[in-house]
Amino acid sequence: MRAAVREAGRATVHLLTGAGVALLCHLMLGFLMVTAVLTAAVFGAAVLPEAVLTLRRLAGLERRRAAAWSGQPVPEAYEPLTGTLRERIRTAVHDPGSKRDLIWGGAQLLYGMVLLYAALILWGPALLVDGFWCGLAGRRPVLLPLIGRLADVGAGWSRTLLLPSPEARLAERIEQLTVTRADAVAAHGAELRRIERDLHDGAQAHLVALSMRLGLARRAYGKDPETALRLLDQAQDQAESALTELRHVVRGIHPPILTDRGLAGAVRALAASSGLDVAVETGGAEDGPRAPAAVEAAAYFVVAETLTNAAKHSGARRAAVELGRAPGRLRIAVRDEGCGGAEEGRGSGLLGIRRRVAALDGTVTVASPAGGPTVIEVELPCAW
Known part of the structure; x- marks a missing residue:
């Protein structure tokens, strides 16, 4: 019973803060209406991007609340409000993420308050009924967990409304793939330079020395067989070193x-x-x-x-x-x-x-x- 009361209390606090966010949404929506009028009148156009940024911060607060309650992060995706005033206004008006924030603000104003009222109304019957059932053969509470379900519902609705739109997720994915492709090209170029360096400094150097020793051995073969034999021994060692370097390069490409x-x-x-x-x-x-x-x-x-x-x-x-x-x-x-x-x-x-x-x-x-x-x-x- 005590654990159920604590959990219901935690859920009520969550719903209470949600109602607070709903009141902020009420103020925010009013501020946006005033901003829209000022923007239409031209002389207040500079206020619109700042109002949208404020709305984004409020939506970010709700994302953190929903993530803290559900344990699932709620990602965000916005177009940056940068550039000239005209560009910032255009972005503020057409950004899909800000549009979803606006829809969430209107919905939060409704369900944030309704869920809190439902939880407050449920507390009295829950304490009476659950106290009776727990006192009767120690049965489990039946109504207190419903307050936690209300908090789950609120967090779920917020998550659904604040998730990035499919278009925003697609744009983010394209940007991510662009960066990934650039990194892959850079890594591929670095790998090719490493292989070229290893071949030039290792196997190629040994092969050049091997060719020189074979040439010297060929010249010395008729006049000084002992010197030619010694050069051939050195050439064999050089060939083995070249093979070792080549194996090293191959292992760097795909280890056998x-x-x-x-x-x-x-x-x-x-x-x-x-x-x-x-x-x-x-x-x-x-x-x-x-x-x-x-x-x-x-x-x-x-x-x-x-x-x-x-x-x-x-x-x-x-x-x-x-x-x-x-x-x-x-x-x-x-x-x-x-x-x-x-x-x-x-x-x-x-x-x-x-x-x-x-x-x-x-x-x-x-x-x-x-x-x-x-x-x-x-x-x-x-x-x-």
């Missing part, structure tokens, strides 16, 4: 171990060679069909880069890698018990990880407080 062992086996190999005590939990990632090659490669490089950073910079001795399946997703989590404080702008490789993951429309979450631990979680879309 992924093809041979799969993602779980490749991650275990990374853990064994990282220099840290790494615990690997596959979480069923080995069961069933494999992920696409591009997804496996991205996951492999995420783990490789993260473990390398941990070994170099964190001062940790232990780390843990978790792989997990989800419907349409591959999840990777890497945790180290180091000093924390990892930042993208400090050459920690996080920017490269984020770009590689964004190219596949995945997400990266980094938690690295000072003193540790550092946890990097990645989700990649995956058609199993």
